[in-house]
Amino acid sequence: MYKLLLFASLFLAVFSTSAAKIIDDEHVTKETDCFTGIFADYASWHQFIAQKNKRKAKNEEAYLKRIKAFEETFPQDMFDNFKANLTCHNFKYQVDNVEVLGYIIKPKVIKNKLPVLIYNRGGNGNFGSVYFAAMMRNLFPLAEQGFVVIGSQYRGTSTKNDDLDEFGGKDVNDVLALIDFIPHIASADENRIGMLGVSRGGMQTHVAMQHTNKVKAIATIAGATDLVKELTFRPNMEKNVYVRRIPNYKENKQAELEARSVMNWVDKLSPKVPILLIHGSDDKRVSVENSIQFAKALDKHQIPHKLVVYDGDNHFLMDHKEQLESELVNWFNTYL
Incomplete structure (x- = not known):
């Protein structure tokens, strides 16, 4: 029951206060400021986290440990800096x-039009949704470096029934629709579009790239490139995700997995779109072999790319956060 109440409170915080629109497009029905509700200031957010952990922690020592971890990951000066220098909106849009639900983040002070990064999140359904903490940890630093960052939560997210997510099926249209919004964003340069996919978002990126020629460079972090081979590495994905999410999976297992695996169409990739591959060598969720073998295939077909493997790091790459951000910023600044 508590988890349901927490989810409801976060959802209300996301869509509580209207804001002046960034995206001037009829398909965008509502935009709201990210820095509202419990995220209006650091004290409100800190109080919310404190109250939540007070209920969950087994004792005072565990509670203080959790609060310290929050403060170290999300210090007040970082929050205040992002709030002062970035505009962040959540929005709703229609596809099919x-x-x-989507989100857009950009610098407040803009002298010239900025390159755009379309961010494809990981997870599935409600799991992995990009809420405020994830934005602050992963996306605000990119926007601060001079990018307009826009992303989709994918269809069905933040609803009672999140079964609309087909894990690389019709939900890819939710990503492609963002491309059409970019000309309607005053601060965005529609001729400099990049795409960044994390985990499942790596798969999502490659599938989306089959349907557009407007993206000039891409990067994936811990992306799955061969879902068939991944079943031997992480077999529980079949029961927990594939069977539930992918339409007609039981009847067309091989075809559906291959359709979502870029390793099956490397020869169709554009030699004009460079690909950055980043992975942790100790990733237990998506095998690093996905990126290693994909890089070899890109070599064979002379597709420009760079492979970065962080030794000893896991799926989330928190031990190399600064290096990761630097790689991404340098990559997209070079090719956009």
């Missing part, structure tokens, strides 16, 4: 007659 389905309402989808």
